[in-house]
Structure formats: structure tokens, C-alpha cells
Amino acid sequence: MAQRPDLPAGGPGGLIGIGIGPEPGPGCGTRAAVVDGPGPYGGVPEAAPGDGATAGQALAAYLHDRSGDFLRSLRQHRESGSDADGAEAAARQLRRAARRISATLHTFRPLTEEAWSDQLRAELGWLSGTLAREHALADRRDRLMGALQRLTGRTDRPQPAGRATGRGERTAAARSAVPARGRADAGTEPAEAADGPDGDGLLSTGAARAAALLDRQLTLARSRAHSAALQALGSARFHALADAVAVLASEAPPARAAGTAAAAGALLPLAENAHRRLAEAVAALPPARAGHAYPSDALSAEHRQDTPWHQVRTLVRLSRYAQEVVAPGRADPRLAEAGRALGRHRDAAEAASAAASAARTPRIAPATAYALGVLHADQRHEVAAARHAFSRLWLPGPAPESRWG
Amino acid sequence: MAQRPDLPAGGPGGLIGIGIGPEPGPGCGTRAAVVDGPGPYGGVPEAAPGDGATAGQALAAYLHDRSGDFLRSLRQHRESGSDADGAEAAARQLRRAARRISATLHTFRPLTEEAWSDQLRAELGWLSGTLAREHALADRRDRLMGALQRLTGRTDRPQPAGRATGRGERTAAARSAVPARGRADAGTEPAEAADGPDGDGLLSTGAARAAALLDRQLTLARSRAHSAALQALGSARFHALADAVAVLASEAPPARAAGTAAAAGALLPLAENAHRRLAEAVAALPPARAGHAYPSDALSAEHRQDTPWHQVRTLVRLSRYAQEVVAPGRADPRLAEAGRALGRHRDAAEAASAAASAARTPRIAPATAYALGVLHADQRHEVAAARHAFSRLWLPGPAPESRWG
Structure with a gap:
């Protein structure tokens, strides 16, 4: 299977080439095709570890x-x-x-x-x-x-x-x-x-x-x-x-x-499966949120949507480690960076919960509760920022930093 | 004086052509030159109201x-x-x-x-x-x-x-x-x-x-x-x-x-003055904030910086009304839109203050104070969003909406 030239941000192994758009649109069909299509390791059997090894x-x-x-x-x-x-x-x-x-x-x-x-x-x-x-x-x-x-x-x-x-x-x-x-x-x-x-x-x-x-x-x-x-x-x-x-x-x-x-025959499809599960989970993320610099409801329904994002974080790891097995030394730095963004996402979400939980301590002063409310909202905005950063990494195309750094 | 072709977003009267960059950089020299250079009405004396009128x-x-x-x-x-x-x-x-x-x-x-x-x-x-x-x-x-x-x-x-x-x-x-x-x-x-x-x-x-x-x-x-x-x-x-x-x-x-x-001779320089004061005030806004989708300190020093932004809002109005006098019917919609963004800025800043002020009410429950803290932070983030929107309008160049909706 050949590397697809029509994936703009394919990169090493093409792991980031499967983008999600900020909203469902003409990209949907393409996305599905990519998810179902040739996987990231398909084009490079010669780079598989231990050629000739089982x-x-x-x-x-x-x-x-x-x-x-x-x-x-x-x-x-x-x-x-x-x-x-x-x-x-x-x-x-x-x-x-x-x-x-x-x-x-x-x-x-x-x-x-x-x-x-x-x-x-x-x-x-x-x-x-x-x-x-x-x-x-x-x-x-x-x-x-x-x-x-x-x-x-x-x-x-x-x-x-x-x-x-x-x-x-x-x-x-x-x-x-x-x-x-x-x-x-x-x-x-x-x-x-x-x-x-x-x-x-x-x-x-x-x-x-x-x-x-x-x-x-x-x-x-x-x-x-x-x-x-x-x-x-x-x-x-x-x-x-x-x-x-x-x-x-x-x-x-x-x-x-x-x-x-043979290694390539048995390992690659399984590594591709890991990546496909990741791509599907990313595609299933609530679409309207991704890429919004200022989600209008960052604090309400958003934190009930943490779970699918945490799941994507786990899948990014599985995909990254699978890549280490089948294509050692060819790690995609963007996959690692996406993982770090999702790590920040998890940390901020849990910190927001800790602030909310501290606000339930009996007999605290209103000023303390007020500061915990500000802190909670701040951490939920960090959650939104991490989602934004992840989407920016995941989306193919020129990074908007070039303009908005 | 001829309209300057090197101003990418000059528009009617060139009022928006004087951009501020998100950070001081190579644009600074250009900006200063534009501020000091030919004003927005300089190129269109034939459009002045009541030709022949004093x-x-x-x-x-x-x-x-x-x-x-x-x-x-x-x-x-x-x-x-x-x-x-x-x-x-x-x-x-x-x-x-x-x-x-x-x-x-x-x-x-x-x-x-x-x-x-x-x-x-x-x-x-x-x-x-x-x-x-x-x-x-x-x-x-x-x-x-x-x-x-x-x-x-x-x-x-x-x-x-x-x-x-x-x-x-x-x-x-x-x-x-x-x-x-x-x-x-x-x-x-x-x-x-x-x-x-x-x-x-x-x-x-x-x-x-x-x-x-x-x-x-x-x-x-x-x-x-x-x-x-x-x-x-x-x-x-x-x-x-x-x-x-x-x-x-x-x-x-x-x-x-x-x-x-003559009308053109006496009115235009004064209208240009109004616009120059606006451009200078915008250029003097805290530069690191403009254009940051996620200001890292949206809630701390930011609200002590509201005053220059409120001042810019007033100056946008003065510039807009001056334009109505000297170039009636040629209002720049982006100037009106910038004014609306700054209106949202002011409203959000005052709403954030009202939430903080309510949190100082004696004997409120911690849960109430907590919600007011969340609300305060939320409104301060709306302040940041309005600043971002204003900067996006003010900056010359292609609008990022094309990419980020």
C-alpha cells in the first residue's frame, strides 16, 4: 500500500493525517475514508523491526x-x-x-x-x-x-x-x-x-x-x-x-x-487497529467544541464531556507505544505533543474538580468559596485551552500560530 | 495625498488600516509611519460634505x-x-x-x-x-x-x-x-x-x-x-x-x-486628529494581550487594564461620529463592529465587577459565593474574548474566521 499523497499533514507514519474538522462539513466523507483506508504503517513494511524476525x-x-x-x-x-x-x-x-x-x-x-x-x-x-x-x-x-x-x-x-x-x-x-x-x-x-x-x-x-x-x-x-x-x-x-x-x-x-x-504481517495490522480506534474516538468527540477559542459554555456541559477526551488520551498512548514497537526510532513528535495536550487536559479537569470539591468543605468563608469558584472556572478554561491545542495539533493544514502566535 | 496602496485593510477612509500587531515586531515602524502619515480622509477631499459650503x-x-x-x-x-x-x-x-x-x-x-x-x-x-x-x-x-x-x-x-x-x-x-x-x-x-x-x-x-x-x-x-x-x-x-x-x-x-x-479644509484635519488619537490609543494598549486566545492571566492584572480599553471605546465612537460629519454615507462597518466589540468588553467588565461586588454581600452562603466566583471568571473571560475580537477586527490581513469559524 502506498503513502497517500493527499494527506497534507501525514508526517511520519501519517498518524496525524486523520483530521477532525471543527464542525461536520465537507470533510466528513474524507475523514471516514481515511479512517477506513490504509493505515499509518501500511506504506513502510521495509522499516519494520527485525526484518526476517518473527x-x-x-x-x-x-x-x-x-x-x-x-x-x-x-x-x-x-x-x-x-x-x-x-x-x-x-x-x-x-x-x-x-x-x-x-x-x-x-x-x-x-x-x-x-x-x-x-x-x-x-x-x-x-x-x-x-x-x-x-x-x-x-x-x-x-x-x-x-x-x-x-x-x-x-x-x-x-x-x-x-x-x-x-x-x-x-x-x-x-x-x-x-x-x-x-x-x-x-x-x-x-x-x-x-x-x-x-x-x-x-x-x-x-x-x-x-x-x-x-x-x-x-x-x-x-x-x-x-x-x-x-x-x-x-x-x-x-x-x-x-x-x-x-x-x-x-x-x-x-x-x-x-x-x-513475519513481524510485519502480524504486528502492523494490530498497530493499525490501535491507531484506527484512536482516529475513530477523535472523530466521535463532540464536534462543535473542537477549535473554538472561546467555547460559550466552557463551564456547563463541557465537563460532562471529559470522559471521551480522557479516553482519547489513553488511545493516543496506545497508538504511540504501538508505533514504538513496529517503527522504533520513527516516533511522530506531534503524537507525543497531542498526548501532552491531553495530559494537560486531564490535569486541569482534575484540578477543577479538586477546587469544586474543596468548595464543598463545610463552614468555609464566602471569600474562600468565591476564590474556589474563580479557580474552578480558570481550570475549566485551561481544559478548553488544552482541547483547543489538541485540535490544532490534530487538524491538518497550516498551524494558526503563524498568525495568532 | 493619494490613498496608500500598501495598507492591506484600508477600506473606506482607511480607518482600520492602522493595525496593531499582537506583539511589537517588524510592524512597529510601519505603524508609527501610518499614524504620523496621511490620515484617513486625506485622499478623498472630493467626497467632503457640502462642496463649496463653509x-x-x-x-x-x-x-x-x-x-x-x-x-x-x-x-x-x-x-x-x-x-x-x-x-x-x-x-x-x-x-x-x-x-x-x-x-x-x-x-x-x-x-x-x-x-x-x-x-x-x-x-x-x-x-x-x-x-x-x-x-x-x-x-x-x-x-x-x-x-x-x-x-x-x-x-x-x-x-x-x-x-x-x-x-x-x-x-x-x-x-x-x-x-x-x-x-x-x-x-x-x-x-x-x-x-x-x-x-x-x-x-x-x-x-x-x-x-x-x-x-x-x-x-x-x-x-x-x-x-x-x-x-x-x-x-x-x-x-x-x-x-x-x-x-x-x-x-x-x-x-x-x-x-x-472651506469645509474640507477645516473639518478634515480635526476628524483626522480624532482618528489619530484612536490609533495611538490602540497602539498603546498592552501589546501582549491582544490576539491571545487564552491569556494566561485573564483574571489577575487584566482587569486593572480595563481603563485604556474603555478609553479606546470612547475614541472609536468619536472617530465614527467624526466620519459621519465629514464623509456621510461612507461609514466603515468595521469601525462600527469594533465599537460593538468594545461595548461587549465594557458590559462584560462591568458584569464581572457586579458579580465580585455581590460576593462581598455579608452573610451569603459559601455556595452562593462559589457561583459568583465562577460567574466573575466567566465574565472576565468574555472580556478577554471581546479584546480578542477587537484585535481581530483591527489587525489588517485575512480574517481568521475563514479557518476557525
């Missing part, structure tokens, strides 16, 4: 590497001792490897022994989720503190309250902890003291209290997540998982009939 | 017409009786005429007897301001109710509380008053009752209460403004003003030396 061998090679990464980062995590930054970096690497192993087992599931594959994926998902929670909460706290600071134009930020949990002072936290004098002042002044004509005083008083509230809530949740992660890493369940990954690092995965098929 | 005659003709409009709408206002819609329309016409007379006296001040002109302008400003307040408050209430409804995805809106003040039921209000059942329910349910995972319940409970609060506050302010307007229209001060306008409707305005100069 699909099983190619898959095993990728899984060996990722399992090696997994075991290496596990060792680094154990050796990090009181170095919280080192432990965090090692945990990120561990999750990175776990995600790739899991995604590969998912995409190429028909080539492996399915019961084994599903069981391993479930355990990897459990580990990733457990480890991710702590870091997600730390990042969410930082994001919300930063947003409050930006919204009020303040330069001080609250001292992290007990972010060092069991692993000594986090260097990053220590770096960002500039003196919190201004905030202490704002916390004690009456709500009416510094009110400008547009609620400046109200917002900064409320923001200081909202920051303290969110800091308390998210730090508490984070230290619980930290304990849960430590507990998980010491559990028999984890050791069984580490053993399974250690086997995968040296031996071929339990394979099915496809073991003797 | 500047005084041309000015008098325009002022006669506008004064006639003023007196006609004053009569309509008096005759409207209990027809609130008719009275509102007449008051809008009255303000429209008053604005034009005042702007003309301002722009062409050197051609008139200045003490007389300044005094008349002051009185017209007083009248416009007094009449505008009532309608601005009614519009602000409608804008905020609409925004709350949009934010929560509700289809009901609170029944206007006493919007009919002294002039009988307003038909428009009656039209928009759909049954408010849902709101009454929401007002009595506990804050925690219908909370979705993302604060849906919190927002709708809070929004119902915020709507009731804003409705009460703005309706009260509006009926005070209505009384003040009625009082103004019955005052001796108003009768003196109406007399002065009646004189202006038939006699030439008290003139200075320029009475015998």
Missing part, C-alpha cells in the same frame, strides 16, 4: 527492553533511600515502563497467551495507579497553588505543609518554598480590608484561604497515597509482579500460533 | 439633523406613556443623538465658540449618563442571568423582581419570564443534595441563590436609576438643555473665525 521475536525484544527498564528503575527506587527526588524519578521511570508493557500486551494481545497477558496487565495497572496517585496529587497541588498565585498576581506561595512524608525533605519543595510572609498577613486581615472596586481584595483574601485549604486537603491525600504506595511496593502482590516482569526481561512472552508469522 | 455650514447641517433627532425622540419619550418598551426605545434614540452632538462638539471644538460648546457637552454628558444607567443595569442583570443559566445548563430563569417600575409591565421582561419552578426548588434543597462529582450540584444551588441575589441588587439599583432618570427629565436643568438643543436644531452653532473656511 512477530513473536520482535514483540519479545521490545518487552525485554521495557522489562529491563522496569527492573532497573525498581532497583533505583530501592537504592534512593532518603533522596525523595531520586525516588520520585525512579517511580516515574517504573510507571513509564509499566505503561509500555501493559499497552503492548493490550495492542498485541492476539499474539500472546491471553489469560497470562490479561493477568499481567491487571497487575501492572494496579501498580501504575497506586504509584501515580501520590505524584498526581503533588502536581495537582502545585498546579492549583500556581493558578491561585497567577489569578491574584501574588508572588508568594504557601509553604508546602508536610510534603516531606517519610522520605525526608523534597528538594523541589524546598526550592519553591519562598517566604510565606505575605500570605500570613492576608490570612489575618478582614475580608473587607483591601477590597478594590473589582473584588481584588476579596479575591486575594479568599485565594490565600483557598490555597491553605487546598494545600491541607491535597497534602493529606498525598501522604495517604504515599503510604499506600510504600505498602504496595512491600506487598507480596508486588513481588509476584516483579517476578513476572523479571521473567519477561529474559524470556519470550507466552505466545500463541502467530509465533512464526 | 465648515460652519457643514457642521451646522449635521448638528441640525442630530438636534432634530434629539427633539423627536424626546417627544416620543413623553408620548410613550405606560409603554415601557416605547419609552426605552425613545430614551435610546435620545442618548444616541446626545452622544453624536456631544462628540461633534468635542471633535470640532476649535470651530465653535468653546465656552458654549464645553457647557453644552457637559449637560449632554449629564443627561446621557443619567438615562444610560437604568438601561445598563437592566442589561447587566439580563447578561448575568443568562451567564448563570449557561454555566449551569439550566433552562429556567428567575422571574424579574419588580422590573416594572412606574412604567407598567415591560413587555420584554414579561416575554423572558418563563416559569421559575426549578429555581424555587433549588433554593430550598440543601447544598449537598445533588452534588455531582464535579460540583454540579454545588454550582446549580449556588447559581440559583446568586441569581436571586444579583436580581435583587440590580433590580433595586435599576429602580433607583429609573427614578433618577424621571427626576432628571422633569428638572429645570433638563429643560434648559432641551432649549439649547432646540436652538441648535434651527440656528448655526456659535462659531469662531473658521466660519468662512
